[in-house]
Amino acid sequence: MVATTDVALRGAYAPLSRPARLAYSRSMTETLEDSALMLRYQDGDVAAFGVLYKRHNDALYRYLLRLCKHRDTAEDLYQEVWSKIIKARRRYRPTAKFTTFLFRVAHNCFIDHVRRNKRHTNEISIDPDASASTYHSPEQLTDELIASDRLDQALADLPLEQRDVVLLFLETGMSVDRIAHVTGVNRETAKSRLRYATNKLKAALSNPAAGEGRDADVEEIPK
Amino acid sequence: MTDRNDLAASADADLQTLYRSGPREQVPTRLDDIVMRSAIRDLEKSAAFGGFLHWRQPTAIAAALALTVALLFQWNDLPLLRQSPDTLSNPGSGFASEAANSPARMRKFGETATHRFLGEDTDTNSVAIPGSNDVSVESHRSDSTPCRDDQIATTDSWVECIAILREEGFAAAAKAEQVRFDRAHPGFQIAR
Numbered sequence: 001m002v003a004t005t006d007v008a009l010r011g012a013y014a015p016l017s018r019p020a021r022l023a024y025s026r027s028m029t030e031t032l033e034d035s036a037l038m039l040r041y042q043d044g045d046v047a048a049f050g051v052l053y054k055r056h057n058d059a060l061y062r063y064l065l066r067l068c069k070h071r072d073t074a075e076d077l078y079q080e081v082w083s084k085i086i087k088a089r090r091r092y093r094p095t096a097k098f099t100t101f102l103f104r105v106a107h108n109c110f111i112d113h114v115r116r117n118k119r120h121t122n123e124i125s126i127d128p129d130a131s132a133s134t135y136h137s138p139e140q141l142t143d144e145l146i147a148s149d150r151l152d153q154a155l156a157d158l159p160l161e162q163r164d165v166v167l168l169f170l171e172t173g174m175s176v177d178r179i180a181h182v183t184g185v186n187r188e189t190a191k192s193r194l195r196y197a198t199n200k201l202k203a204a205l206s207n208p209a210a211g212e213g214r215d216a217d218v219e220e221i222p223k
Numbered sequence: 224m225t226d227r228n229d230l231a232a233s234a235d236a237d238l239q240t241l242y243r244s245g246p247r248e249q250v251p252t253r254l255d256d257i258v259m260r261s262a263i264r265d266l267e268k269s270a271a272f273g274g275f276l277h278w279r280q281p282t283a284i285a286a287a288l289a290l291t292v293a294l295l296f297q298w299n300d301l302p303l304l305r306q307s308p309d310t311l312s313n314p315g316s317g318f319a320s321e322a323a324n325s326p327a328r329m330r331k332f333g334e335t336a337t338h339r340f341l342g343e344d345t346d347t348n349s350v351a352i353p354g355s356n357d358v359s360v361e362s363h364r365s366d367s368t369p370c371r372d373d374q375i376a377t378t379d380s381w382v383e384c385i386a387i388l389r390e391e392g393f394a395a396a397a398k399a400e401q402v403r404f405d406r407a408h409p410g411f412q413i414a415r
Contacts, residue, residue, distance in 0.1 A: 041262070044270070049262045057258075061250045075254060082258040086265045148245035151238070170242040201238055 034098030042089045053082070056102055063103065063171045067110055067164060069156055077113060081106045096181065099172055104182045107164065114160070147205060154204030158197055165190055166197035 032040070032048070034055065040048035060081065064074040084105050092101075155163060161183075168179045180190035 044266055046263055046266055050259065053255075053258060053262070057250045057255065058247070061254075062248050065248055075251070078250070078254060079257060083261055086258075086262050089265070090269075145245075147241055151241055152245060170239050173239070198238060205241075 035094035038089065038092050038098055039094065042092055049086075052098070056099065059171050060102060060106055063167050064106060064110065066152075066155055066167055066171075067160075068113075073113065077106070077109050080109050084109070097178065099174070100178050100181055103168060103172065103174075104184075107182050107184070110164075150205055151201060154201045157204070158200060162193050162197035162200070165193045166201065169194060 032051075034052055037048040037052040041052065061074070061078055064077050064081070065071065068074040068077065081102070085102060088105075155166070158166065164183055165179050168174050168182060174182070176191045176194065177187055179194065180187045183190060185193075
């Protein structure tokens with residue numbers, strides 16, 4: 001992945017008509033804050049975008065993957081999110097952390113997707129090659145991997161709003177305020193959802209049977 | 224209570240540790256390529272379209288302004304270039320027929336004709352000026368009574384009349400109900 005991106009970055013220098021503005025060194029851009037990188041990309045520095053992208057691509061991908069619980073949908077949304085970030089570069093202002101901006105776009109893309117599809121299926125179709133490649137047989141599973149597997153299952157069982165906030169917390173370590181901003185709810189609502197979600201996850205981990213008998217077909221569409 | 228305390232109360236740090244020890248899916252390479260290509264393409268598009276008139280490129284702005292001015296002059300000149308005897312109204316009489324006989328002369332500003340005006344015996348001569356919103360030029364005496372064609376001294380006056388009309392702009396003449404034109408020949412009036 002890294003090699004491919006680097007090739008893409010190198011190739012990007014040739015066709016641009018303002019090469020002088022792309023003369024930032026890689027080491028310099030790698031130490032910059034996200035918002036500074038975005039501003040440099042706004043100014044025509046594609047290498048800055050490359051660094052920014054590599055910082056957040058996997059976290060965003062996992063967030064969408066676990067939120068959607070459907071790989072193809074997650075990948076479509078992933079492209080849509082970055083496409084919106086790229087298009088928004090001209091009017092980007094560093095008023096909030098870049099990750100807040102990025103995950104808010106992702107959250108909104110997902111909500112739009114759910115609303116478009118009305119009946120959001122709860123089917124888990126994550127490719128087992130990617131998510132379970134670390135074990136080969138039940139005998140080889142350690143306690144930690146079993147717990148991790150249970151956590152994954154419990155996450156998938158959470159109501160959508162709770163899954164959204166807890167994924168933001170687990171994946172990015174965001175504060176409650178920022179989670180509230182990303183999900184478009186007030187602070188107390190975000191805090192409450194996070195508390196419910198973590199309690200359910202802990203219960204599922206301590207008692208694997210707790211999550212059974214759920215309604216797995218339909219999820220409430222967030223307002 | 225700080226955010227950190229809030230989180231400690233509502234979300235277990237152990238949960239985060241457990242989550243992060245689980246499967247860490249990575250973005251497929253093809254998605255990376257798609258996104259990076261998109262980012263590059265967007266910059267190229269901006270460079271191609273936005274760069275031309277970028278505010279930091281005064282040369283581009285000057286070139287655009289020069290082109291605009293040139294086009295405006297060209298546009299202004301078009302009616303004159305298109306002028307031909309066929310477009311003149313009343314081609315068989317008076318001044319019109321004279322103009323029809325010397326169209327090239329009429330296309331030049333301020334040129335004085337050497338031919339005498341040999342108009343017919345009519346009280347008023349008029350000619351439509353192409354592109355002038357049907358402004359017509361009539362001959363009158365200074366007391367506002369129409370003069371005979373043969374009383375108009377020379378075609379020089381007509382030519383000058385037309386030339387000044389052109390110089391001062393057809394639009395101004397078209398707006399006025401009657402614009403007195405009394406330079407060389409006080410009896411001339413330009414009427415719509």
